[in-house]
Amino acid sequence: xxxxxQSPQSLIILEGKNCTLQCNYTVSPFSNLRxxxxxxxxxxxxxxxxxxxxxxxxxxxxxxxxxxxxxxSSLHITASQLSDSASYICVVILGEGGSYIPTFGRGTSLIxxx
Amino acid sequence: xxxITQSPRHKVTETGxxxxxxxxxxxxxxxxxxxxxxxxxxxxxxxxxYGVKDTDKGEVSDGYSVSRSKxxxxxxxxxxxxxxxxxxxxxxxxxxxxxxxxxxxxxxxxTRLTVL
Numbered sequence: 462x463x464x465x466x467q468s469p470q471s472l473i474i475l476e477g478k479n480c481t482l483q484c485n486y487t488v489s490p491f492s493n494l495r496x497x498x499x500x501x502x503x504x505x506x507x508x509x510x511x512x513x514x515x516x517x518x519x520x521x522x523x524x525x526x527x528x529x530x531x532x533x534s535s536l537h538i539t540a541s542q543l544s545d546s547a548s549y550i551c552v553v554i555l556g557e558g559g560s561y562i563p564t565f566g567r568g569t570s571l572i573x574x575x
Numbered sequence: 576x577x578x579i580t581q582s583p584r585h586k587v588t589e590t591g592x593x594x595x596x597x598x599x600x601x602x603x604x605x606x607x608x609x610x611x612x613x614x615x616x617x618x619x620x621x622x623x624x625y626g627v628k629d630t631d632k633g634e635v636s637d638g639y640s641v642s643r644s645k646x647x648x649x650x651x652x653x654x655x656x657x658x659x660x661x662x663x664x665x666x667x668x669x670x671x672x673x674x675x676x677x678x679x680x681x682x683x684x685x686t687r688l689t690v691l
Binding site for chain 1: 615616618619679680681682683684685
């Protein structure tokens, strides 16, 4: 079964610190991998999208990396801010016959304290 | 929220009643999706549509039906609501990105449904 596992499940850091979130997947064949940020009570918002040929993608203070060989991705947040408190979701897209089948991780809940 | 609205935003209903949730988009995107989100689970795909009158089942489609008679509207119906369908429901849209083969996906604000 195609799966996406995220770690840690939750994380608390101090404002200004960096952190790294992990995503391991077994989805195959692989089309692309996305990281979303979901604020409480809101829908997810896309942070990065990477195809299998890309190994890094940045969006401001967010940098995602991808190792398609080991099927691992990480999301690094630099100089965290209070507004970074949210759930971060890794999504892997199955690439098969032009269809779009997403597999979502359960998310990492990040809390940034002042 | 990228021109996506969901209605209602909150609903409380009783077991056994039919419920219809509406997703409306103004982006003219081809693909539309319904997900549910529950504690301890990732977002799970219920149904999706790849065009008017073209729909397919997702991972957790039992007890749900959908219809898409216009590009802009995607309806999710719970034919006879059960307590296990208490959840937050998200609609999403996507289309092929320019010059690429993958689809940026945009989510609506969600509908919180409680079935008593």
